[in-house]
Amino acid sequence: MSLDWLDAFLIFGLFEVAMIIGLALLLHLQLGLARMANFGVVGFWGLGMYAFGVSYVRVDWPFGEPWQFLACALIAIVVSGLAGLIVGWYVSDLDTDGVLVGTLGFATAVAILATTEQDLTGGALGMGGLGFPYNIGTVKENELLWLAITALVVGAILFYVWRVHRSPYGRLLIAVGANEPLARSLGKRTRRAKIGLFVIASAAMGLLGAMFGVMVRFLDITHLGVDITLAAMVGLVLGGSARVWGAVIGVVLTVGLFDIIVQSYLPLPREWYTQAIPVLREAIFGLTLIVVLLFRPLGLLGDMRRDRLMGKLHDR
Amino acid sequence: MDLVTQAVVIGLSENAPLILAAIGFYLLYRLTGLINVAFAETVTLGAYFGMWANTTFGLDFYAVLLPAGILAGLVSVATYLAVFRPAKQRNVGMLEMIIISFGLSILLRHGLQFVFGYPVRFFDVPTPDTVMVLGVGVTSFRLLALVSVVVLSLLLYLFIQRSRLGLQIRALASDQNLAQASGIRPLAVTVLIWFLAGLAGGLAGAFFGVGSSVAPLLGWRLFLPILLVVLVGRAWGLGGVIAVGAATGILLAGATLQFGQVLYAQLLLILLFLAILKLRARRLAGTGGIAA
Numbered sequence: 001m002s003l004d005w006l007d008a009f010l011i012f013g014l015f016e017v018a019m020i021i022g023l024a025l026l027l028h029l030q031l032g033l034a035r036m037a038n039f040g041v042v043g044f045w046g047l048g049m050y051a052f053g054v055s056y057v058r059v060d061w062p063f064g065e066p067w068q069f070l071a072c073a074l075i076a077i078v079v080s081g082l083a084g085l086i087v088g089w090y091v092s093d094l095d096t097d098g099v100l101v102g103t104l105g106f107a108t109a110v111a112i113l114a115t116t117e118q119d120l121t122g123g124a125l126g127m128g129g130l131g132f133p134y135n136i137g138t139v140k141e142n143e144l145l146w147l148a149i150t151a152l153v154v155g156a157i158l159f160y161v162w163r164v165h166r167s168p169y170g171r172l173l174i175a176v177g178a179n180e181p182l183a184r185s186l187g188k189r190t191r192r193a194k195i196g197l198f199v200i201a202s203a204a205m206g207l208l209g210a211m212f213g214v215m216v217r218f219l220d221i222t223h224l225g226v227d228i229t230l231a232a233m234v235g236l237v238l239g240g241s242a243r244v245w246g247a248v249i250g251v252v253l254t255v256g257l258f259d260i261i262v263q264s265y266l267p268l269p270r271e272w273y274t275q276a277i278p279v280l281r282e283a284i285f286g287l288t289l290i291v292v293l294l295f296r297p298l299g300l301l302g303d304m305r306r307d308r309l310m311g312k313l314h315d316r
Numbered sequence: 317m318d319l320v321t322q323a324v325v326i327g328l329s330e331n332a333p334l335i336l337a338a339i340g341f342y343l344l345y346r347l348t349g350l351i352n353v354a355f356a357e358t359v360t361l362g363a364y365f366g367m368w369a370n371t372t373f374g375l376d377f378y379a380v381l382l383p384a385g386i387l388a389g390l391v392s393v394a395t396y397l398a399v400f401r402p403a404k405q406r407n408v409g410m411l412e413m414i415i416i417s418f419g420l421s422i423l424l425r426h427g428l429q430f431v432f433g434y435p436v437r438f439f440d441v442p443t444p445d446t447v448m449v450l451g452v453g454v455t456s457f458r459l460l461a462l463v464s465v466v467v468l469s470l471l472l473y474l475f476i477q478r479s480r481l482g483l484q485i486r487a488l489a490s491d492q493n494l495a496q497a498s499g500i501r502p503l504a505v506t507v508l509i510w511f512l513a514g515l516a517g518g519l520a521g522a523f524f525g526v527g528s529s530v531a532p533l534l535g536w537r538l539f540l541p542i543l544l545v546v547l548v549g550r551a552w553g554l555g556g557v558i559a560v561g562a563a564t565g566i567l568l569a570g571a572t573l574q575f576g577q578v579l580y581a582q583l584l585l586i587l588l589f590l591a592i593l594k595l596r597a598r599r600l601a602g603t604g605g606i607a608a
Contacts, residue, residue: 037411039418090590094597096411097351101543101593105586108540112579226536230422237415275434283426289419293412294403 008140013260015147015215020255022154022208023232024239024247025161026201031233032241033170034197035177036091036099041205042228043107044080044087046114048206049213049223052076054120056213057129069133073210080206081199088198092191111224126220130213143215150211157204162244173197227282231255234285237292240299249300254285323570325452331565332465333523337538338545338561339472340516342554345546347489347509350410353417353539354395355517357424360535362388362518363525364432370439377441377457377526381464381519388518389511395420396510425532437530461523468519472512473554485509541582544589551596 023041030036056072063071083106091102114121121127132142164170175183176190184190213219231254232247239250258281262268268277292299341355366384369375399420403413444457476482487495488505496502517535524534541564549560564585571581 031411035411037414090594093601094594096414097547098593098597100351100414101540101547102590104540105544105590109583109586112583116577116579116583226422230418233415233418275429279426279429279434283423283430286419286422286424286426290399290416290423293408293416293419294399294406297408297412 006140006144007264008143010260010264011140011143011147012215013256013263015143015150016259017251017256018147018150018154019208019212020228020231020235021248021251022150022157023205023228024236024251025154025157025244026204027232027236028241028244028247029161029164029173029197029201031236032243032246033164033173033177034194036194036197037096038103038201039100039229040087040103040105040107041232042224042226043103043110044083044202044205045209045212045228046107046110046224047083048076048080048209049219050110050114050121050209051079051206052210053127053130053213053219057127058120066133069214073207076206076210077203080209081203083206084198084200084202085195087202088195091198092194107224107229111221114221114224121221122219124221126218128218130217130219132214146211146215150208150215153207153211158244158248165244169193230282230285234288236299237289238299240301242298242303243301246299246301253300254288258284319570319573321450322452322573323566325449325454326573327566327569328562329449329454329458329462330527331561331568332462333520334538334541334545334565335469335558335561336465336516336523337520337542338549338557339469339554340513340520341542342546342550342557343476343485343509343513343516345550347485347506348400350400350413350417351543352400353414354420354424355392355417355513355542356535356539357421357428358388358392358514358517358535359521359524359538359542360425360532361391361428362521363530363534364428364437364521365518366522367437367439367525367530368432370441371437374440377439377522378460378464381522384522385515385519388521389514391424392510392514392517393507395424396507421536425536429532439526439530441526458527461527465520465523468516469558472516473558475512476554481505481508540586544586544593548589548592 023045027038027041030038052072052075055075056068059072061068061071087102087106091099094102115123117123118125132146134142134145136142136145164173172183172188172190172193175188176193180190212223216223231251235251235254236247237250238246238254239248240246258277262277262281263273337355337359340358341352344350344352344355362384365387366377366380369380369383370377399416400413403416408416441457444455446453447456447459448454449459474482476485484495484500484505485508487498488500488502488509492502495505520538521535524538545561545564546557549557552559567588568578568581568585571584572578575581575584
């Protein structure tokens with residue numbers, strides 16, 4: 001199959017959009033439902049990426065692909081989930097300031113360890129040796145298949161989040177976000193719900209980090225900047241942090257606009273792509289957060305359906 | 317020479333600007349209750365303004381401190397008037413305010429690159445002499461920076477704790493309605509606080525920038541230590557923030573000497589401070605409060 005018509009930037013752009021949608025959906029559970037601002041998304045994602053990379057490259061596995069990939073991805077999920085358990089326990093009885101400092105501190109700790117533990121991670125020099133768990137032909141064909149697999153994983157996350165919205169657990173998370181002391185006084189185990197939320201969301205973020213590692217096949221610490229957290233947060237806030245589809249629409253309009261339309265289709269001077277466009281991208285993302293939260297705090301999609309229904313019933 | 321002496325001399329001379337930045341951040345935090353992530357960019361902009369005045373007009377480092385601090389203070393006031401005041405008037409929640417400040421931080425950090433350029437910049441200052449303090453070699457420049465920071469911190473402390481305007485600032489931070497009823501003009505005092513916070517952050521940025529380099533991530537890399545110092549020290553007021561800031565500098569230097577790696581020292585500091593905050597929160601939870 002000839003894929004000459006397909007731009008390599010387009011495949012990677014679509015992959016990034018899919019991955020950030022996944023992260024934004026998981027952040028939606030934390031920020032949109034439980035009102036816990038996870039500023040350390042990149043920490044869980046990066047931990048998964050490095051847990052996968054280190055186990056894939058440094059361990060001499062007795063079996064080949066795809067089992068090696070599956071074993072390493074499982075390690076990434078477990079390690080990130082355990083980190084989520086610890087961070088979730090830490091922030092579960094803290095206020096907004098505590099959640100910020102706990103998650104930010106965790107992300108900084110991951111970045112420090114990825115830099116200092118050179119024997120494992122390659123540090124600032126980076127770590128190569130990762131590959132796809134299959135070989136169906138050219139690099140472009142392999143990347144296209146990986147994009148499809150990632151889209152399936154993100155689709156599964158979307159389905160999970162959609163199910164949570166309609167489950168008692170989802171209603172408990174909404175209650176935690178709206179008035180935690182009240183929910184606790186009604187006998188709800190709010191702390192356990194918050195810790196569980198962090199475990200699941202962190203494990204899935206770690207899996208997405210591992211999938212990113214396979215796509216780029218070279219891990220370095222520059223990936224652990226604030227960009228990933230920002231992209232997920234701005235997409236979610238723009239689309240609507242209270243709605244399931246908010247993350248999808250917001251990320252398409254932000255990351256999709258820059259990483260697909262601008263990267264692949266706008267006839268801009270080549271030198272702009274090295275510095276001006278990435279800097280402009282981040283500046284516009286920052287501005288978007290300010291403007292949306294000032295003028296349309298609930299994002300493009302607005303309030304939850306149930307809140308709108310209640311508003312209509314009570315003439316609000 | 318023992319580790320403690322080295323840690324004290326190096327820690328205080330290298331990390332003194334951290335205390336100044338923490339004072340600025342604490343002022344805002346005390347007044348608004350807001351963790352203003354964009355304060356990191358006040359620090360960065362102080363470094364950029366200082367470097368710009370130094371390299372453009374040929375001013376020596378101490379002459380650029382005034383414009384660097386004032387310009388950073390004005391930017392801080394501008395962010396209050398353009399972003400945080402409208403947000404407060406629209407009753408934006410605290411969580412959303414933090415996200416807005418995060419967005420503002422990103423906007424300023426990347427926007428300044430369009431003004432000052434992308435490459436890392438440096439102050440154009442002569443090579444400093446080395447002075448021996450308690451047997452430890454410190455550059456004359458760092459020593460002067462330490463003295464300046466001590467004087468500036470003391471002046472800020474006295475201004476807030478002893479002056480009439482300082483009293484108004486503390487009154488406004490404690491109870492806005494009562495302060496207003498007592499004849500305090502909230503807008504004027506609030507603008508003053510934002511200016512002072514920006515001034516302190518900007519001066520800290522200039523001191524950090526001249527000691528190493530001026531880069532867009534300068535303030536962001538300092539943000540977590542500043543935040544931790546303020547959250548841990550706030551229980552004992554402004555004096556507590558200054559004391560914890562000084563202790564942090566000494567601890568960082570001591571741990572760096574011990575481990576031979578500054579990043580391990582930072583990791584140790586993060587874990588230690590997070591543990592303190594957690595223990596304090598658990599103690600408060602036992603008495604009915606939940607806080608970091």
